[in-house]
Amino acid sequence: xxxxxxxxxxxxxxxxxxxxxxxxxxxxxxxxxxxxxxxxxxxxxxxxxxxxxxxxxxxxxxxxxxxxxxxxxxxxxxxxxxxxxxxxxxxxxxxxxxxxxxxxxxxxxxxxxxxxxxxxxxxxxxxxxxxxxxxxxxxxxxxxxxxxxxxxxxxxxxxxxxxxxxxxxxxxxxxxxxxxxxxxxxxxxxxxxxxxxxxxxxxxxxxxxxxxxxxxxxxxxxxxxxxxxxxxxxxxxxxxxxxxxxxxxxxxxxxxxxxxxxxxxxxxxxxxxxxxxxxxxxxxxxxxxxxxxxxxxxxxxxxxxxxxxxxxxxxxxxxxxxxxxxxxxxxxxxxxxxxxxxxxxxxxxxxxxxxxxxxxxxxxxxx
Numbered sequence: 431x432x433x434x435x436x437x438x439x440x441x442x443x444x445x446x447x448x449x450x451x452x453x454x455x456x457x458x459x460x461x462x463x464x465x466x467x468x469x470x471x472x473x474x475x476x477x478x479x480x481x482x483x484x485x486x487x488x489x490x491x492x493x494x495x496x497x498x499x500x501x502x503x504x505x506x507x508x509x510x511x512x513x514x515x516x517x518x519x520x521x522x523x524x525x526x527x528x529x530x531x532x533x534x535x536x537x538x539x540x541x542x543x544x545x546x547x548x549x550x551x552x553x554x555x556x557x558x559x560x561x562x563x564x565x566x567x568x569x570x571x572x573x574x575x576x577x578x579x580x581x582x583x584x585x586x587x588x589x590x591x592x593x594x595x596x597x598x599x600x601x602x603x604x605x606x607x608x609x610x611x612x613x614x615x616x617x618x619x620x621x622x623x624x625x626x627x628x629x630x631x632x633x634x635x636x637x638x639x640x641x642x643x644x645x646x647x648x649x650x651x652x653x654x655x656x657x658x659x660x661x662x663x664x665x666x667x668x669x670x671x672x673x674x675x676x677x678x679x680x681x682x683x684x685x686x687x688x689x690x691x692x693x694x695x696x697x698x699x700x701x702x703x704x705x706x707x708x709x710x711x712x713x714x715x716x717x718x719x720x721x722x723x724x725x726x727x728x729x730x731x732x733x734x735x736x737x738x739x740x741x742x743x744x745x746x747x748x749x750x751x752x753x754x755x756x757x758x759x760x761x762x763x764x765x766x767x768x769x770x771x772x773x774x775x776x777x778x779x780x781x782x783x784x785x786x787x788x789x790x791x792x793x794x795x796x797x
Contacts, residue, residue: 439490440488460550460555465481469492475506479492480495491530492530495528495529497524499524565621573613575589575613578610584599585598595629604666605704617632618631619633637669640669641658650685651686655675656682657675658672658673660711662763664759667759669704669763670706670722670764670766671686671706672711707763715741718768722763729777740772745777750776
């Protein structure tokens with residue numbers, strides 16, 4: 431290539447770096463490797479190919495090094511004395527001769543090979559860049575725009591920054607009625623690294639979505655004054671969240687609810703009306719279980735002996751249905767929140783503590 435063509439080549443590299451955001455040195459490394467492969471194929475060379483690409487000096491040199499020999503046995507690595515005179519005025523047997531190559535003479539196969547490897551290198555760089563970009567978003571909440579909804583599967587294509595991802599139907603809230611152009615909050619569960627591309631595993635049903643939304647709305651949580659100790663959730667229906675304050679003068683429940691309920695209302699609105707119970711965490715297991723079963727009133731909690739974390743809870747007769755909840759939801763969420771298997775009994779039917787009975791409540795789910 432002449433000087434003008436070399437300059438145009440480096441200008442194109444710079445443009446690629448600006449448009450794709452790919453490091454120029456990385457591009458040069460991939461292009462160098464591509465040219466080496468092309469030369470080896472076209473010239474039957476082995477490890478004697480040298481490629482120098484230096485944008486600082488506008489240098490683009492491609493050459494093959496061969497050994498001068500009286501009798502050429504391997505044309506790929508050896509050169510005769512007469513042939514070596516073209517490149518060195520005083521060739522001696524055994525010396526190394528550098529043979530410059532004109533990149534225009536690589537031929538169609540070499541050009542296609544270089545083009546393919548360059549494209550592959552760019553794809554790999556973009557792939558790595560995307561992984562690094564979204565790795566920082568894992569376990570965080572991001573705002574996404576709904577692009578379209580598949581009418582058959584219900585899966586939604588959403589856009590985060592300039593990239594599109596799938597929000598599967600089973601990761602949407604049961605009461606989500608997503609519309610094109612709608613802005614929604616999603617929780618980034620993980621970066622999924624495929625061979626040719628990477629994607630995000632995103633969710634609106636994950637319990638930590640609720641946690642991150644409260645961190646955004648409640649300054650006391652963001653500052654570490656109020657801590658979210660535990661969350662249990664039936665997405666789209668109800669969430670229980672246990673909170674704790676590091677400062678005695680700060681009410682953790684009141685902080686989460688906010689003035690006139692503004693903070694919790696913002697979260698409920700984002701979750702399309704999902705009910706949220708905020709309870710106070712306690713280091714005392716019996717007290718924590720009592721709080722977890724709210725809004726039901728609890729008369730007593732008996733922590734049962736044994737390795738299995740289980741307890742028996744007594745409630746007033748008129749509070750039994752409330753404590754258990756519709757389809758057992760309140761009891762089940764309380765069990766998940768506390769990590770205890772809870773057996774709820776009415777006051778009138780409370781068993782003799784000395785009598786051994788199997789608990790009948792819900793088991794806590796594995797976190």
